[in-house]
Amino acid sequence: MENTEKTTIGTDINTDKYKNIKRHLEREMINLNPIQRGGILPTESKKVIYEYWDGYSVCDYCAGRLDQVETPPIHEYLEDASKFFGADITRPTHGARESKYVIMNSVCKPGDYVIMDGNAHYTSFVAAERAKLNIDIALVEDYPTYRVIPEKYKERIETLEDEGKPIGLLLLTHVDGNYGNVADAKKVGKIAKDKGYPFLLNCAYSAGRMPVNAEALNADFLAISGHKSMSGSGPCGLLAISNKNEEYSKQILKTSKKNIVKELEMLGCTSRGIPILTLMTSFAHVIERVNNWDKEVKRVRWIIDELEAVGFKHIGEKPKNHDLTKFETPILDEIAEHDKRKGYFFYEELKKRGIGGIRRGATKEFKMSAFGLTDEQTKYVVDSFKEIIENGRKENNLN
Numbered sequence: 001m002e003n004t005e006k007t008t009i010g011t012d013i014n015t016d017k018y019k020n021i022k023r024h025l026e027r028e029m030i031n032l033n034p035i036q037r038g039g040i041l042p043t044e045s046k047k048v049i050y051e052y053w054d055g056y057s058v059c060d061y062c063a064g065r066l067d068q069v070e071t072p073p074i075h076e077y078l079e080d081a082s083k084f085f086g087a088d089i090t091r092p093t094h095g096a097r098e099s100k101y102v103i104m105n106s107v108c109k110p111g112d113y114v115i116m117d118g119n120a121h122y123t124s125f126v127a128a129e130r131a132k133l134n135i136d137i138a139l140v141e142d143y144p145t146y147r148v149i150p151e152k153y154k155e156r157i158e159t160l161e162d163e164g165k166p167i168g169l170l171l172l173t174h175v176d177g178n179y180g181n182v183a184d185a186k187k188v189g190k191i192a193k194d195k196g197y198p199f200l201l202n203c204a205y206s207a208g209r210m211p212v213n214a215e216a217l218n219a220d221f222l223a224i225s226g227h228k229s230m231s232g233s234g235p236c237g238l239l240a241i242s243n244k245n246e247e248y249s250k251q252i253l254k255t256s257k258k259n260i261v262k263e264l265e266m267l268g269c270t271s272r273g274i275p276i277l278t279l280m281t282s283f284a285h286v287i288e289r290v291n292n293w294d295k296e297v298k299r300v301r302w303i304i305d306e307l308e309a310v311g312f313k314h315i316g317e318k319p320k321n322h323d324l325t326k327f328e329t330p331i332l333d334e335i336a337e338h339d340k341r342k343g344y345f346f347y348e349e350l351k352k353r354g355i356g357g358i359r360r361g362a363t364k365e366f367k368m369s370a371f372g373l374t375d376e377q378t379k380y381v382v383d384s385f386k387e388i389i390e391n392g393r394k395e396n397n398l399n
């Protein structure tokens, strides 16, 4: 018989505090945090959220698997995404890290070595650890450039081979999250190809901001972040797969013995609501901005020139090729020493001017991005930095 007894589970929990959660950084502010700039939704995506905000909202017409859904046009979107990324097959995931894990867990065997660059993101390490792989590092250049050295991959392959250690995968961070260096993926891909190892390109900071083509870069797989660089609501991502080596795609897309349409690595289905929907509605916007990447590169180079002239030092490769920029800022540090607000003066002065996304209290160095800002906004940001420095100098009698 059905249990109709009334329960009181959870009724003593005060849930009022969850009812009106406000975003700490106001939406109207200019957000300079590099992880945020490529995930800002265009208006068309914001509007569609109202249609799709229920739980499994994209699954109304599912015939068995997420990537095959025709209404909304997920299947078509994934085919178009493959075209856009120069790949053959694309699957939705929950983010770049999940895409990396899928590859590591399916293409490699436990105990294999994955060779990654010295700028690799922590998510590459945790994905490898979870897949029970060993990690080997291809060192990068020292301070202040930190550029990836493609030849180091060759060296590491040869060393591991000499030591009889099994290599399962080469992984390259296309654009790293500390310096915004754009690695020479094509060269690393060529090394992987010549040596016969699969090559995974972590495109969390590249695909969706700048042109990325798996075939042209000799990449077998692209790990793409929807919320970081494809104007998607988090969490979402894509895994783009080249089908040149069918052995790999067979392993990655292996289906369950019991639930025969469900792909194991996707645990059947991945992104099942708003996130995948926003990837689709933002696609036109993403295509347009990728085709305007040259303007973004010009923008960041201009910012660096302007801010180096007032005492900032840009860290990373020169010339700069990506919007994520790291600065050492000794002048801010000097002002902080004298200002009564100490290290918080910079954050507070920026906030007054409607600018956010720079870490609170950071004055020695910080990362920023102006990706997608208008020219007017870019100038406003740079002028605000200059004004804050000038005022700080004057008020504290610094030269």
Ligand SMILES: Cc1ncc(COP(=O)(O)O)c(C=O)c1O
Pocket (backbone or CB within 6 Å): 035, 094, 095, 096, 097, 098, 121, 123, 173, 175, 176, 177, 202, 204, 205, 224, 225, 226, 227, 228, 236, 237
């Ligand atoms: C270089 C790089 N790779 C991967 C990630 C993780 O991306 P996701 O959140 O989509 O897993 C980040 C996040 O900051 C990153 O900077």
